[in-house]
Amino acid sequence: xxxxxxxxxxxxxxxxxxxxxxxxxxxxxxxxxxxxxxxxxxxxxxxxxxxxxxxxxxxxxxxxxxxxxxxxxxxxxxxxxxxxxxxxxxxx
Amino acid sequence: xxxxxxxxxxxxxxxxxxxxxxxxxxxxxxxxxxxxxxxxxxxxxxxxxxxxxxxxxxxxxxxxxxxxxxxxxxxxxxxxxxxxxxxxxxxxxxxxxxxxxxxxxxxxxxxxxxxxxxxxxxxxxxxxxxxxxxxxxxxxxxxxxxxxxxxxxxxxxxxxxxxxxxxxxxxxxxxxxxxxxxxxxxxxxxxxxxxxxxxxxxxxxxxxxxxxxxxxxxxxxxxxxxxxxxxxxxxxxxxxxxxxxxxxxxxxxxxxxxxxx
Ligand SMILES: Nc1ncnc2c1ncn2[C@@H]1O[C@H](COP(=O)(O)OP(=O)(O)OP(=O)(O)O)[C@@H](O)[C@H]1O
Ligand SMILES: [Mg+2]
Numbered sequence: 001x002x003x004x005x006x007x008x009x010x011x012x013x014x015x016x017x018x019x020x021x022x023x024x025x026x027x028x029x030x031x032x033x034x035x036x037x038x039x040x041x042x043x044x045x046x047x048x049x050x051x052x053x054x055x056x057x058x059x060x061x062x063x064x065x066x067x068x069x070x071x072x073x074x075x076x077x078x079x080x081x082x083x084x085x086x087x088x089x090x091x092x
Numbered sequence: 093x094x095x096x097x098x099x100x101x102x103x104x105x106x107x108x109x110x111x112x113x114x115x116x117x118x119x120x121x122x123x124x125x126x127x128x129x130x131x132x133x134x135x136x137x138x139x140x141x142x143x144x145x146x147x148x149x150x151x152x153x154x155x156x157x158x159x160x161x162x163x164x165x166x167x168x169x170x171x172x173x174x175x176x177x178x179x180x181x182x183x184x185x186x187x188x189x190x191x192x193x194x195x196x197x198x199x200x201x202x203x204x205x206x207x208x209x210x211x212x213x214x215x216x217x218x219x220x221x222x223x224x225x226x227x228x229x230x231x232x233x234x235x236x237x238x239x240x241x242x243x244x245x246x247x248x249x250x251x252x253x254x255x256x257x258x259x260x261x262x263x264x265x266x267x268x269x270x271x272x273x274x275x276x277x278x279x280x281x282x283x284x285x286x287x288x289x290x291x292x293x294x295x296x297x298x299x300x301x302x303x304x305x306x307x308x309x310x311x312x313x314x315x316x317x318x319x320x321x322x323x324x325x326x327x328x329x330x331x332x333x334x335x336x337x338x339x340x341x342x343x344x345x346x347x348x349x350x351x352x353x
Contacts, residue, residue, distance in 0.1 A: 015273030020238045021280040028245050028284065 029066045033073045040064065047077065056082040094202040097209050097328070098227035100251070102243025104214030106235045107263035110299060111291075111324075112211040113141040114310040118325030120175035121311075124206040127166065127176040131194070131223040132213040134185045142169065143306025144177050153181040156193040162201060176205075186219035198226030207328075215243075216250055229257040232287070235264045236276040241284060248285060261291035261324065267338040291324040293317050294338050 030036060044064050051057055058080040067076050099112045109132070116128045129152065130138040139145040150165035155178070162178060169175040181188065201208055212223035224230065230251050234244040244260075251258050262281060269275035278292060296317035302309040310321040316338070326333045 017270070017273050017276050017280065020276050021283070024238055024241055024280075024284050027242060031242065031245060032249065 025068075029068055029073060033066055035066060040066070043075075047079070051079060053085070055084050058082055094205055095207050096198055096202070096226055096228045097207065097231060098212050098224050098229075098256075099209060099231045099233060100212040100220075100224065100247055101214060101233045101240075102216075102245070102247040103234070103240040106214075106233050106240050107261075107293070108214070108233050109137045109141055109211050110303070110308075111231065111233050111261060111263065111293075111321075112138060112209050113308045114318075114321040115325060115328065116175055116207075116209050117142075117172060117308045118310045118321055119207050119328070120169070120172040122325065122329065123174070125174045125204070126207045126209065127178055127201060127205045129178045129198075129208065129210045130180045131189070131210055131219060133180040133188055133219065134182065135213065136180050136182050138211050139167075139177060139179050140306060141303055141308060142175075142177055144169065144179070145306075148179045151179050151181040151184075152197075153184045153188045156189050156197060162197060186213065186217075186222070189219075189222050191221045191225040194222045195226045216247060220250075224251070224254065224256070227256060229259065231259055231261055231290070233261045233263055234281070234285075236262055236266075236270070236281060238276070241276065241281060245285060248287065258287055259290045260285060260287040261293065262289065263291070263293045264295040265292055265338055266295050268340040270338075271340045289335075290327040291320060292335055292338065293320040293324075 030040075044062070047064065048057065048059055048062065061080045062078065064075065064077040067074050097115075099108045099115075101108050109130075112128055116126050119126045128138055128142070130136050131152070132138075133153065139148060144167045147167045149167075150160045152165065154160045155162045155165050166176045166178055169177070198208060198210075208226075210223050210227060213219040232244050232248055232251070234240045248258055260281075262278065266275055270277045278289070282289065294316045296309070296315055298309050298312060298315040299317050302312065302315075308321075309315050309318045310325070312318040319336070323333045323336070
């Protein structure tokens with residue numbers, strides 16, 4: 001309780017070992033899946049291209065990431081939709 | 093029954109050779125007949141840590157290339173007479189030994205020894221396959237550092253793909269740093285690597301001192317690392333030994349360090 005209060009007021013920051021733990025978790029998801037951040041960027045751009053044919057999306061707010069779900073790795077995408085494109089606007 | 097264990101790591105310099113030497117001596121002290129095989133061809137060091145560097149005549153390369161029998165290349169320890177070293181060549185490179193040759197040799201040695209410990213070169217390049225192929229299971233050594241743990245994960249992936257059972261040793265722990273939150277603790281490492289841990293070895297000046305003298309620290313009764321290595325030996329023998337809390341520096345030790353700076 002006191003600790004979290006301190007955190008709230010910026011008194012106690014995350015220790016470097018906690019930082020290392022978090023950074024390792026992140027980097028190992030990519031290492032294990034054999035997917036580099038560059039590849040993720042390509043995937044993201046390709047998704048934008050496909051989805052933009054159907055919807056207007058908020059490219060800035062869009063997020064995709066790999067997450068460790070129990071034993072499996074999942075590709076999780078969060079894509080805010082501004083509006084649907086009219087049917088005639090869809091390219092085929 | 094013979095047990096073949098390979099001692100590996102992802103990152104170099106984390107303590108594979110130190111672990112091999114201490115485990116070997118510790119097992120020999122318990123009366124086991126042990127052979128240590130150095131596969132770090134071109135960069136051999138196990139001979140130095142055991143104080144056997146001046147007694148090498150033939151090497152692993154001579155053996156696999158069938159110039160001599162393995163018995164002719166073995167160096168027997170004077171003090172621990174059931175401990176043997178099969179040194180490797182310091183002039184050849186890692187291409188000198190094919191994995192299949194190593195496998196054949198290890199199989200042939202099984203009938204003679206209780207334990208065959210193989211000191212692996214760092215990384216997953218040349219030499220890794222040769223070191224690992226004949227092993228029943230693997231010890232992965234890492235340091236509690238972000239880069240060493242990441243590289244350990246890589247080698248663990250490789251070993252799992254080869255269906256090897258793996259156990260972990262975390263070496264060079266600095267309890268004071270762990271306490272201060274400036275070094276990864278065992279909970280975090282366990283969360284990331286999720287392997288059975290058989291050793292938590294503190295960083296200890298005596299390791300360097302003992303390497304200087306060619307006498308592994310496992311013999312030493314007043315060394316924290318020596319204690320940890322003795323526990324590892326027991327666990328390898330199948331004993332259920334609880335982990336001891338590693339003591340952070342005492343007030344006096346800290347004071348001493350302050351004055352050294
Ligand atoms: N617990 C420890 N405390 C202090 N120093 C240590 C400890 N363990 C190892 N060292 C030191 O770390 C250095 C590297 O150790 P070692 O040669 O065993 O590593 P390695 O993994 O075999 O290296 P390489 O990848 O080059 O084969 C040595 O100088 C050794 O003395
Ligand atoms: Mg070594």
